[in-house]
Amino acid sequence: MATFATSDQLLVIIDPAARQADGESVRIAKDVLSAGATAKVCLPEGPEEFARALGRRGSRRPVVIGDDRALVRAVTLLHRRRELAGCALAMVPVGDTALAQSLGVPGGTVAAARAVLDGAERRLDLLVDDSDGVVLGALGIPPAPVRGVAAEPVAVPAGRPWLRTTYRSLVRTLAPRPTRLSAVPSPGPARLRVEVDGETVVDLDQPVEAVSVTPRTGGVASVEVRPLSVGAEATPVLASGRTVTVVGADFRYRADAAVSGPVRRRTWTVREGAWSLTLPAGR
Template sequence: MATFATSDQLLVIIDPAARQTDGESVRIAKDVLSAGAAAKVCLPEGPEEFARALGRRGSRRPVVIGDGRALARTVALLHRRRELAGCALSVVPVGDGALAESLGVPRGTVAAARAVLDGAERRLDLLVDDSDGVVLGALGIPPAPVRAGAAPPVHVLLGRPWYRSLVRPLASRPLRLPAVPAPGPTRLRVEVDGETLVDLDQPVETVSVTPGCRGVAQVEVRPLSVGAAATPLLTSGRTVTVTGADFRYRADTAVSGPVRRRTWRVEEGAWGLVLPRRAPAGEAAAVADA
């Protein structure tokens, strides 16, 4: 686990949505980072400028101030450029922080910014699909339904918060979303490391896949239940292939599809995220005994 000195130079990229969502949190994060390290601040106006700023980082450590979509976009950009392995990424969540929190980033602007300055790089597994898409935290089939008049709710799969809205508009009315009906059962073939876990003759309610550790993904399939709840099918593996008729899926915060077949593979330790340093065993024991 690599550690960093506060003398390191930072490239702080502030996502446009973060500036519109919570300008005060953005200001606090920028002030903490600038006070603790030499920081160059970029204010891109859109995805293209965001990508250019990231590509011109040089030797500076990139720090993204933004929500889960900004984090996922950054990882995807670095992955497509084959620069992910050599880049230690930091994030200060502003807006929807559920994805970053599920990966170990502290809750709260100041705590997250301090982790950027004082933390250490931790290598994390990544799900990569056959279209070069990436999944950091959770993959869900079908996507969770959205209720009318509210932001999407928390959906926990295998102990991970999948999506939670923390958006706080500064000068606009609360976001009103159209009603999206809950998807019905679907027929999918799910194969893990070449072995069929469930086939097309068994309707399923949900399939979830999360990167685990040491190159293995956790897979959960919930068969359609009639009366008593069906027992979830749990397994793990390095590759997951799903086949079915025009299914959609949620990868972190984005919905993709429809597709008829998609394969995800685990890339072990594919990316580095700067997180709070773990206390040494002796120090942790001393704190517990205090």
């Protein structure tokens, strides 16, 4: 029987949304990981069980099989427990994973699983706000319209596949139709004061169309403010720094895959090299 080093002891947490979205990819990922390491597989049914499994990982290296929300959830949990710095996360993306891929995680199931086994830990910067929220990829103000609301998964009793069509018909009949992108009004211009490292970049007297903040390497975030365009397109205002404060009247913001607010003031601070993600060697 093959033996594995401590680093090869994996805790594979399969997010329930991934099992619902693409069971075949989940199965392939689990097979590849189990073939290359000693893997304990957890199948949480919701956020509480997800948090419990991650908290009981012991010396095992956690691997999340799921979408961007699952990755953000894992980072947030570890951050709030003050365990993020000493825990190297790994991920096999299943579902909506644009964020994970922007961070360097391979998009293919097999390639991502092999990167978990053969890759290297990479330290990444993190944005942390004054309510202990985290941003891995990008922050947007105001948030972009939501494309739609996914229906809750419908359980089908084992051994009775003929019920699937009946359940789906009931769901279509009883559930409200998802809101489409075209039905959600785009947010209008906002009056915000944006400060970077204590210096005012734009003040409340200048309406803005959008503000974006992205953590970069070296403990610095890049900030782009797009003033309201009247006639010719306005030139974006660019800045960079370690702290970004936004003040305004009840504004909302999108942090990675989630919308938060309304708030009147929020400060984000860059934490350099705050977390580790296992990526293909050489990236």
